[in-house]
Amino acid sequence: MPSISKKGQSMPESPIRKLVPFAEDAKKRGIDVIHLNIGQPDIKTPQIALDAVKNNNIEVLAYSRTEGTEEYRTKIAAYYEKQSVLVSAEDIIVTTGGSEALSFGMGAIADSGDEIIIPEPFYANYNGFATAAGLNVIPVVSDIADNFALPPIEDFEKKITTKTKAILICNPGNPTGYLYSKDEIKKLAALVKKHDLFLVADEVYREFAYDGKEHYSILQEEGIESHAIVVDSVSKRYSMCGARIGCLVSKNPDIIKTVMKFAQARLSPPTYAQIASEAALETPQSYFDAVIEEYVGRRNLLISELEKLDDVIVARPQGAFYCIAQLPVKDADKFAQWLLEDFNLDGATIMIAPAAGFYATEGLGKNQVRIAYVLEKDQLKKAVNILGIALKTYKG
Template identity: 75%
Template sequence: MPGISIKGIHMPESPIRKLVPYAETAKKRGTKVYHLNIGQPDIKTPEIALEAVKNSAIEVLEYSRSEGSEIYREKIAAYYKKCDINVTAEEIIVTTGGSEALLFALGTIADPGDEIIIPEPFYANYNGFATSANIKVVPVFSKFEDNFALPPVEEFEKLITPKTKAILICNPGNPTGYLYSKEEIQKLAALVKKHDLFLIADEVYREFTYDGVQHYSILQEEGIDEYAIVIDSVSKRYSMCGARIGCLVSKNKAVITTALKFAQARLSPPTLAQIACEAALETPQSYFEDVITEYVERRNTLVAALEKIEGVQVAKPKGAFYCIVKLPIKNADNFAQWLLESFNYKGETIMVAPAAGFYSSPNIGLDEVRIAYVLKKEDLLNAATILEQALKAYPNE
């Protein structure tokens, strides 16, 4: 029988999605499952975006331009200007989700065997993207006790080699919810200039910052135009995960020119989704204010409930809608599967994402899970109760 590629064998499973079959089986048994495992908001998509697709007069669903429609890119540039980020439509490439933007970025700046430094824990798919591009992830450890703040710059410098091409951050962070400060961004900016590296920032959660703290983009930092690459997406911003529209943004002309070749190879981003996203950019600020208020309440509700459970610790997030939770167990993968296969409380259980999959280093985060607080407050309280009862019943072998 023909063999599978080594790359395919080494491609990691998603800690977010790999337990789906167990969840589906639990549902078939009649168990209600609260999905805390995935960042799928229950917030309604802006009606203006849905109406734009419904009312489209398109008679032939044509290819769009490889870099995305000019009108949409102009509107994205106008959106960024409102965020105090000055870029032009020519410095934006529309992609099929933020995932494709990151793949384009990695393909543009790195060759097989090159290295990317990433503070861990990090978005699990970064491991998959790196495997796909034959790039080595070099993790720099951020501490639960520090709420996953940026590790000292000296820790980054210890890891830089001739193979290092970039530092990649997620800001605000998935899975930690940590929001990097302006001062932390400036430290990274100075570091990449000193060592002639790219700084890639996944900023898809830009709108979701809490407690009066504002997001600071790497594109706002002066002096690093040639070093900075931003990954963005509409998925979370407008609760449009299924649109699969993102973008790559950089003022480095060589980066844009090269990334465009990758964009041309895959032809074009989805036409109807761009129409929806173009309309979504007209969403009033009140929409975000309401959404942020809701997420703050959900965060506070969940964190307070978790902190009441014996043996549970939680890192309080400053942005996005995730938190890392440390549990009094030995192996979160086993626990998460047990929750779906063998446990229910009053006919209900929870699905969580084991956090080990968000680390690159082995045997780290084994007692941690990521929880997405994308459910209404009542459901989050029910989920916390189920977790408490599950921990009491779990054999923890």
């Protein structure tokens, strides 16, 4: 039998989706599975975006330009200007989701065997993108005791070698919900300038900033224009995960020119989805105000309910819609599987994402889980009640 590539064998499985078969089996047994494991918002997609697809009169669904339509990219630049980020349409390449932007970005800045430094825990697919690009992920540990704040800058500097090409952050963070401060971004900016590295920021949760805090983009930081690469997406902002539209943004013309070559190999981003995404840019501020208010309420309820549970430690997210909880179990993977296979409370159980898969350092996060608060408050409260009783049963 022909052998699978070493790269294929080393590609990590998704820690979010590997429990899906157990969840499906539970549902077949009549168990109601409450999903806390995946960041699929339940907020309605803006009607203006859906109507743009429904009401268009396209007769030939043709390729768009490789970098995305000029009209859409011009409107994206106008959107960024409202966020105090000054870029032009030429600084933007539209991609098939933020995932493709990350993949193209890594391919553009690094060769096989190079290194990228990422504070952990981090979005699990960063491991997959890095593996596909032949990059080695070098983790810097952040701590639940510090609410997963940026680790000391000295910890990053210790990890820098001749093979280091970039530092990658997610701001606000998935899976932690931590929002990096302006001061923390400035420290990273100074570091990448000192060592001539790229700073890649996954900013797909930009709008989701709470408690009066404001998101500060690396593109707002002067003096790192040639170092800064931003990855963005419509998925969470407009609850349009299925559109698969994102973008890569950089003022470095060599980055844009190189990413363009990767983009040409896949021809163009999807046309209908660009139409919907362009229309979504006209979404009124009232939509975001209502969404933020809803998520803040959900976060507050979730955190307060989790803090009532014995021996559970939870970080308080300042953005996005995730939190990390530390549970009184030795192995969250086994506990998560047990919840689906062997436990239910009045015919219901929960599906959680074990956090070990969000770490690159072996052994870290074994007793932690990521919870996505993308459910209505009554479901969240029910889910935490199930978790509390499940923990008592499991320990017993």
